[in-house]
Amino acid sequence: MSSDMSSSGHKPDGSAKEKAPPVSQPKFWNDPKKRSLLFQVLLLSVLGFVFYTIIDNTLTNLEQRGITTGFDFLTREAGFGIAMSLIDYTEASSYGMTFIVGLLNTILIAVMGIIAATILGFILGVARLSDNWLVAKFSALYIEIFRNIPLLLQIFFWYYAVLRTLPQPRQSIEFLGSFINNRGFIFPAPVPEEGFGLVTVGFFAAIAASWLIARWAKKRQELTGQQFPVALTTIGLVIGVPLVLFLFSGMPLGLDHPELKGFNFKGGITVIPELIALWLALSIYTAAFIAETVRAGILAVSHGQTEAATALGMSKAKTLRLIVIPQALRVVIPPLTSQYLNLTKNSSLATAIGYPDLVNVFAGTTLNQTGQAIEVISMTMAVYLALSLMTSFFMNWYNARIQLSER
Amino acid sequence: MKKKLISAAVLMAAMTGAATAGTLETVKERGAVQCGVTSGVPGFSVPDDKGNWKGLDVDLCRAVAAAVFGDSTKVKFIPLNAKERFTALVSGEIDVLSRVTTWTQTRDTQLGVNFAGVNYYDGQGFLVKKDLGLKSVKELDGATVCVQSGTTTELNMADYFRANGITYTPVVFDTNDQAAQAFDSGRCDSFTTDLSQAAGLRTRMQDPSSVGALPEVISKEPLGPVVRQGDDTWFNIVKWTHNAMLNAEELGVTSANIDKMKSESTDPNVKRLIGLDGPKGKGLDLADDWAYQIVKQVGNYGEAYERNVGKDSPLGLDRGLNALWNQGGLQYAPPMR
Numbered sequence: 001m002s003s004d005m006s007s008s009g010h011k012p013d014g015s016a017k018e019k020a021p022p023v024s025q026p027k028f029w030n031d032p033k034k035r036s037l038l039f040q041v042l043l044l045s046v047l048g049f050v051f052y053t054i055i056d057n058t059l060t061n062l063e064q065r066g067i068t069t070g071f072d073f074l075t076r077e078a079g080f081g082i083a084m085s086l087i088d089y090t091e092a093s094s095y096g097m098t099f100i101v102g103l104l105n106t107i108l109i110a111v112m113g114i115i116a117a118t119i120l121g122f123i124l125g126v127a128r129l130s131d132n133w134l135v136a137k138f139s140a141l142y143i144e145i146f147r148n149i150p151l152l153l154q155i156f157f158w159y160y161a162v163l164r165t166l167p168q169p170r171q172s173i174e175f176l177g178s179f180i181n182n183r184g185f186i187f188p189a190p191v192p193e194e195g196f197g198l199v200t201v202g203f204f205a206a207i208a209a210s211w212l213i214a215r216w217a218k219k220r221q222e223l224t225g226q227q228f229p230v231a232l233t234t235i236g237l238v239i240g241v242p243l244v245l246f247l248f249s250g251m252p253l254g255l256d257h258p259e260l261k262g263f264n265f266k267g268g269i270t271v272i273p274e275l276i277a278l279w280l281a282l283s284i285y286t287a288a289f290i291a292e293t294v295r296a297g298i299l300a301v302s303h304g305q306t307e308a309a310t311a312l313g314m315s316k317a318k319t320l321r322l323i324v325i326p327q328a329l330r331v332v333i334p335p336l337t338s339q340y341l342n343l344t345k346n347s348s349l350a351t352a353i354g355y356p357d358l359v360n361v362f363a364g365t366t367l368n369q370t371g372q373a374i375e376v377i378s379m380t381m382a383v384y385l386a387l388s389l390m391t392s393f394f395m396n397w398y399n400a401r402i403q404l405s406e407r
Numbered sequence: 408m409k410k411k412l413i414s415a416a417v418l419m420a421a422m423t424g425a426a427t428a429g430t431l432e433t434v435k436e437r438g439a440v441q442c443g444v445t446s447g448v449p450g451f452s453v454p455d456d457k458g459n460w461k462g463l464d465v466d467l468c469r470a471v472a473a474a475v476f477g478d479s480t481k482v483k484f485i486p487l488n489a490k491e492r493f494t495a496l497v498s499g500e501i502d503v504l505s506r507v508t509t510w511t512q513t514r515d516t517q518l519g520v521n522f523a524g525v526n527y528y529d530g531q532g533f534l535v536k537k538d539l540g541l542k543s544v545k546e547l548d549g550a551t552v553c554v555q556s557g558t559t560t561e562l563n564m565a566d567y568f569r570a571n572g573i574t575y576t577p578v579v580f581d582t583n584d585q586a587a588q589a590f591d592s593g594r595c596d597s598f599t600t601d602l603s604q605a606a607g608l609r610t611r612m613q614d615p616s617s618v619g620a621l622p623e624v625i626s627k628e629p630l631g632p633v634v635r636q637g638d639d640t641w642f643n644i645v646k647w648t649h650n651a652m653l654n655a656e657e658l659g660v661t662s663a664n665i666d667k668m669k670s671e672s673t674d675p676n677v678k679r680l681i682g683l684d685g686p687k688g689k690g691l692d693l694a695d696d697w698a699y700q701i702v703k704q705v706g707n708y709g710e711a712y713e714r715n716v717g718k719d720s721p722l723g724l725d726r727g728l729n730a731l732w733n734q735g736g737l738q739y740a741p742p743m744r
Contacts, residue, residue: 264551354581
């Protein structure tokens, strides 16, 4: 404030020396631009001071109370086991590794949940607008039930009421070499043998070929109006080519069959019940919201568009695919993004049933073993922030791509 | 959610630099001791059907209240899970943590807390279903084990299995109760925790007689009350509350006979305990009859033990390591003089 005073004190002198300027200069505090600048600088410095005080106080107080700070603990040996890990993890790994294991498990459940919820949500959303009374009512019933029950209760329902009542390992339900029991879903693991590389190459080659064909077909249609069955060709290529290669190279894929040895099944791949319960609950819950978003999007496309398509003689399926959905997507994508973000953040409820996600492993066990709450919690918050920002960045990019581009 | 709130509370407490007033003054002003306990471990801290907290850890809190206020009912019990407990204590949400907490070096030196003694010497063991016919923990190779997260139990198990080359899958839950239920419903082959807690949780299982403990005790678990670091007055009060209960047992002073002892006893040790002589309450900033109130209202250590975890309780545990030093155990209190 003092500088403000002095400058205002100088001004009259200056203007007096220059002898009546052509346009009378308003007083400093009467110029709205300068005034707002002053207030912004003031606000910023107050904010800066507040944050500095918070950080400085925190550090001083932590030191006073004899609480260890810093990120050194990340390299110390963790010494505890984790039920499920996508990477090699043993008790001898570091606390830093527990962070990675938890992070990967969180990403896994988020991606699995987003895919399942999107598919289920789109089907339900379209179904709710169906002319078929039964289909429409079923969809409405589903949405109203699952949207209105708290997610945590749904997780408990799937975990305690459904999966806990499955039989013990010795009485597993068996089908096609897979087993279901209260320890999870266990199925044979594919083991690639010599020559399987060829099948992989074939698969990617087929994808590349399909892409080229799609491009060519689009160009041809624009030039000549002739259509080409792109979808069928793609499916044929992507499935057919690797399959033919697989059969001709003598089926170079072994299976590691699970076997009951001692307490549990050995071999194969085990999907733990905590993952299944969380996945079911998250997908089913979020799908109900996505369905409503999709319904809103479809209803936002004016009826005249559908009528015009019908007048042109397009089939119902084609109308939906080519006219309605592309326009509906423009309305659907922004709220869909928030549903994806919700699902990712809701996955932290995993800790309630013991699925080893980031919150359970890192902000749970690691925090408690090291006692470094501030470091661990801020790392965890940073992860969710980063995941959410990445999701919304991607969705915004996609949204911008599908927006109406006027020519 | 609660966990996050508490973490935020730590942050806030650390930020504002509050709690400059001593814990004793804060407690007196509030009119109650806030005591962190488990959310339900039979024998140690569990609410009965009328909502009254019962247990060995609960009795320690009641004894602190008796010493401070002369009234053992002036306690507010706050149930916490293992992950929340230290944060709750450091942030000032509770005054004493009496929640089957193992005394370890890291906890004592890096968390900003102090352990005020050992009110139960425990060890970690494994529960299994008897029909599996297991004789030893070493036969658990390949087993799935249910365990509570954020406990020394989790680490001891990992160390023991690693040292013996046994593979296992841990399934980790927030509370010991959840872990025990998961074991009971067959999610795990075994459930590991401190043996005293295992004995308590076993009584709640569908068929307690079908569950047994394996013979190995794989760790030392000295459990005791914890206070914030940096407040020696309060630290002393909690420490000497426990010591007074031990000394009372050693001298044969019980809640039933203390009034008689007060008027009749000529033993100088008893007189010092009751506060008729000796250091009284001066150094502790307490009333002179603080120890008298503890024994009168809560009882001595032996009484608390037998009523909560010993032969008068459903747990029926022997005194074992928790017998007094002169009866073959480890419980030993410095003299009151």
